Amino acid sequence: MAREWLATMTLIRRFEERAGEMYARARIGGFLHLSIGEEATIVGSARALREHDYLISTYRSHGHALVRGTPPENVMAELFGRVDGCSHGRGGSMHMFDIKRRFMGGYGIVGGNLPIAAGIALASDYQELDEVTLCAFGDGASNQGTFGETLNLAALWKLPVLFMVTNNQFGMGTALRRHSAVTDLQRKGESLGVPGMRCDGMDVLDTYAVVSEAIARVREERSPLLVEAVTYRFRGHSMADPEEYRTKEEVARWRERDPLPAFERRLIEEGVIDEPQARRIDEDARARADAAVAFAEDSPFPAPETLYDDVYVLDDEVRGIYATDPGEDRAAAASTAAAAGHGNGAAHADSAANDEISQQLTDALAVGEDGHDAQEHSGPVR
Amino acid sequence: MAELRYREALGAALREEMRRDERVMLMGEDIGVFGGAFKVTDGLLAEFGEKRVRDTPISENTIVGMGVGAAMTGLRPVVELMTINFALLALDQIVNHAAHIHYMFGGQARVPLVVRMPQGAGHQLGPTHSHCLEAMFLHVPGLLVAVPATPADAKGLLKTAIRDENPVIFIEHESLYGMRGEVPDDEERLVGFGQARVVREGSDVTIVGVSRMAITAQRAAERLQTEHGVDAEVIDPRTLRPLDLETIVRSVARTNHCVIVEEGWPHGGVGANLAALVSEQAFDDLDAPVARVTGADVPMPYSKALEDIAYPHEQQVMAAALRTLDVAGAVG
Numbered sequence: 001m002a003r004e005w006l007a008t009m010t011l012i013r014r015f016e017e018r019a020g021e022m023y024a025r026a027r028i029g030g031f032l033h034l035s036i037g038e039e040a041t042i043v044g045s046a047r048a049l050r051e052h053d054y055l056i057s058t059y060r061s062h063g064h065a066l067v068r069g070t071p072p073e074n075v076m077a078e079l080f081g082r083v084d085g086c087s088h089g090r091g092g093s094m095h096m097f098d099i100k101r102r103f104m105g106g107y108g109i110v111g112g113n114l115p116i117a118a119g120i121a122l123a124s125d126y127q128e129l130d131e132v133t134l135c136a137f138g139d140g141a142s143n144q145g146t147f148g149e150t151l152n153l154a155a156l157w158k159l160p161v162l163f164m165v166t167n168n169q170f171g172m173g174t175a176l177r178r179h180s181a182v183t184d185l186q187r188k189g190e191s192l193g194v195p196g197m198r199c200d201g202m203d204v205l206d207t208y209a210v211v212s213e214a215i216a217r218v219r220e221e222r223s224p225l226l227v228e229a230v231t232y233r234f235r236g237h238s239m240a241d242p243e244e245y246r247t248k249e250e251v252a253r254w255r256e257r258d259p260l261p262a263f264e265r266r267l268i269e270e271g272v273i274d275e276p277q278a279r280r281i282d283e284d285a286r287a288r289a290d291a292a293v294a295f296a297e298d299s300p301f302p303a304p305e306t307l308y309d310d311v312y313v314l315d316d317e318v319r320g321i322y323a324t325d326p327g328e329d330r331a332a333a334a335s336t337a338a339a340a341g342h343g344n345g346a347a348h349a350d351s352a353a354n355d356e357i358s359q360q361l362t363d364a365l366a367v368g369e370d371g372h373d374a375q376e377h378s379g380p381v382r
Numbered sequence: 383m384a385e386l387r388y389r390e391a392l393g394a395a396l397r398e399e400m401r402r403d404e405r406v407m408l409m410g411e412d413i414g415v416f417g418g419a420f421k422v423t424d425g426l427l428a429e430f431g432e433k434r435v436r437d438t439p440i441s442e443n444t445i446v447g448m449g450v451g452a453a454m455t456g457l458r459p460v461v462e463l464m465t466i467n468f469a470l471l472a473l474d475q476i477v478n479h480a481a482h483i484h485y486m487f488g489g490q491a492r493v494p495l496v497v498r499m500p501q502g503a504g505h506q507l508g509p510t511h512s513h514c515l516e517a518m519f520l521h522v523p524g525l526l527v528a529v530p531a532t533p534a535d536a537k538g539l540l541k542t543a544i545r546d547e548n549p550v551i552f553i554e555h556e557s558l559y560g561m562r563g564e565v566p567d568d569e570e571r572l573v574g575f576g577q578a579r580v581v582r583e584g585s586d587v588t589i590v591g592v593s594r595m596a597i598t599a600q601r602a603a604e605r606l607q608t609e610h611g612v613d614a615e616v617i618d619p620r621t622l623r624p625l626d627l628e629t630i631v632r633s634v635a636r637t638n639h640c641v642i643v644e645e646g647w648p649h650g651g652v653g654a655n656l657a658a659l660v661s662e663q664a665f666d667d668l669d670a671p672v673a674r675v676t677g678a679d680v681p682m683p684y685s686k687a688l689e690d691i692a693y694p695h696e697q698q699v700m701a702a703a704l705r706t707l708d709v710a711g712a713v714g
Contacts, residue, residue, distance in 0.1 A: 054455070085488070086488075087486060087487045087488040087490070088488030088489070089488070090485055090486050090487065090488045091486045091487060091488070095486045095487065097486075097487035097488070097490055097491065098490075099487075099490040099491055104451075104454065104455075104491075105483075105487060105491075107479070108478070109474055109478050109479075112447070112474060112475070112478060112479060114444070114447070115443065115444040115445075115446070115447020115448050115450070115451065115475060116447050116448070116450050116451035116454070116475075116479065117451060118444070118447070118448050118451060119447060119448035119449060119450055119451020119452040119453070119454070119455075119459075120451040120452065120454065120455045121451075122448055122451070122452045122457070123451065123452040123454075123455040123456050123457045124455070126407065126433065126452070126457060127456060127457075145443060146443060146444055146447065149439070149441035149443065149444035150441075150444050150447070150448075152439060152441070153438065153439060153441060153444055153445075153448065156439070157436075309489070310484055310485050310488065310489035311484070311485050311523050311524055312484070312524070312526075312548050313484060313492055313547035313548055318576065318624065319574060319575065319576035319577055319624065319626065320575060320576020320577070320621065320623075320624030320625050320626045320627070320628075321576070321623075321624055321625045321626075321627055322526075322576075322623060322624045323523055324625075324659075
């Protein structure tokens with residue numbers, strides 16, 4: 001068990017590193033929010049779930065897909081915007097989804113997943129199933145209206161949902177003490193009837209122990225709880241983050257508590273694995289991340305004629321106009337764009353209008369800890 | 383057939399669908415103990431109990447979002463919002479989530495959710511309770527938009543909405559709740575989406591009326607006939623997405639004139655959209671530009687003297703029809 005946890009944490013780490021590299025090489029468009037530093041929180045909490053429980057997450061959700069068992073190939077292919085992506089190239093980094101594994105999605109709107117989580121829990125309760133929903137969100141989301149609304153309703157209706165605030169210390173670039181009057185986040189649900197607990201989100205064992213206890217209570221008592229996982233995001237909010245809101249010393253201090261080497265050391269010290277086994281776990285993770293990249297590279301882009309697929313669920317026979325396209329031949333336009341080398345869509349636009357933003361991104365990466373210098377991205381910064 | 387009020391027809395649709403399908407459940411503010419702000423859900427709590435008829439706190443965005451989550455995992459929730467203006471508090475869940483989940487997750491999840499709400503002026507409720515915002519929801523791919531104007535359509539369309547696999551924005555009209563009309567008893571007599579209703583056949587001008595304006599257009603057509611000898615065809619699209627453009631275009635091909643009547647604002651409105659579509663698809667058939675009659679481009683005022691002139695009445699519809707016919711005469 002412990003070995004699998006370490007392997008999964010390592011997989012998430014190596015996957016995210018490779019994703020960051022692929023982003024710098026413009027293989028990935030849009031935003032890329034990495035969860036490096038948060039692996040213990042992800043694995044410790046998700047492993048407290050049963051197979052039939054639901055997990056729902058945010059725009060920082062590659063790790064959540066991986067921990068639920070979505071193959072890294074499909075997660076990477078989604079980042080590449082390919083047809084084999086776990087959302088078939090429709091969602092991207094912020095919108096991973098895997099219904100088969102009850103990973104109910106990454107959501108791009110901060111706080112947007114809380115009501116949905118409560119709705120999933122409502123459906124479980126309604127259908128008299130003993131499933132629990134684990135709803136992960138960040139410290140920033142605890143200021144959204146949906147936090148208050150949803151916790152109140154979940155407590156009022158006694159819904160089997162565990163709210164887990166991943167306190168990584170920042171809502172984008174705004175430090176916790178600068179965005180929340182109450183920084184003891186586990187207490188933020190008290191006035192709403194949702195008791196809180198806290199775990200060390202840098203320690204996979206502590207996270208597992210606390211979340212397991214919370215899940216058991218939620219399942220048994222049919223009533224929500226709030227768990228605060230205290231962790232730290234080692235990389236920027238997204239790849240376009242110059243990180244001017246925190247000092248290198250602060251990051252270095254947290255790095256000393258890096259959950260991955262800490263857990264590895266502990267397993268070696270306790271004789272669960274030896275050094276060569278630890279190396280093999282890491283090599284395996286690297287190989288899987290590499291294989292994911294190779295798979296994503298080979299996966300085709302969605303065909304232009306699929307543009308309108310799945311806007312609606314349609315019967316064989318429909319009447320009236322569902323989606324309007326005023327006379328434009330979009331498929332032809334798309335193939336022209338592909339021929340001109342813009343196959344990955346707008347993220348790779350090279351117009352002069354985008355040069356300034358592109359420069360910001362390049363600068364941001366240049367001061368980043370990993371020293372990527374090759375950068376071809378352009379687009380909005382978030 | 384039974385004669386029912388519009389609100390009773392809606393209630394009957396809910397009752398029948400709840401009896402038919404255990405997955406159908408209701409959530410909304412004051413829909414249970416209070417019986418609904420407009421009494422649509424009156425009696426349903428007594429019949430179906432608190433599990434299936436749920437009074438909620440005043441938390442529109444979260445109620446709709448819970449409907450989304452529950453719909454994704456096996457229920458058929460019907461959420462009532464007290465007015466369409468309150469739906470603006472839930473736009474995040476309606477647009478970013480309900481409308482997009484099926485598409486953005488590559489077809490893996492469905493959101494068979496109905497969000498019901500009334501719209502419309504006439505009760506002196508001022509600028510936060512009186513608007514007609516169909517255009518906002520019509521704008522969004524992924525949503526379906528129904529705008530029933532009669533008791534029969536209210537029932538038939540709501541039943542279809544509940545059985546549909548897509549999120550449906552179901553827009554009722556406050557001024558119609560008390561309206562009586564013949565409603566089929568047959569529980570399987572649904573009104574399909576994407577099928578306009580020809581309210582009145584005519585040969586001189588096509589008048590398209592949306593939501594309550596289908597009624598206003600009908601009255602205007604009767605007066606056009608008796609007072610001006612003009613034979614107007616009146617069409618109620620019933621759903622704006624999917625849109626039965628074919629029925630409208632076919633009518634325009636015969637009448638060569640088109641007037642669109644809506645209660646909402648003119649800029650970017652339903653009428654603007656329909657006018658563009660009719661112009662694109664029936665340009666050669668038109669003897670005059672498509673005319674629009676809309677609500678005034680102002681927040682809805684409270685004073686009766688101002689409210690009355692801020693939304694369309696028969697006179698404006700008649701004037702628009704006569705103008706478009708005159709224009710044609712002058713040109714032709």
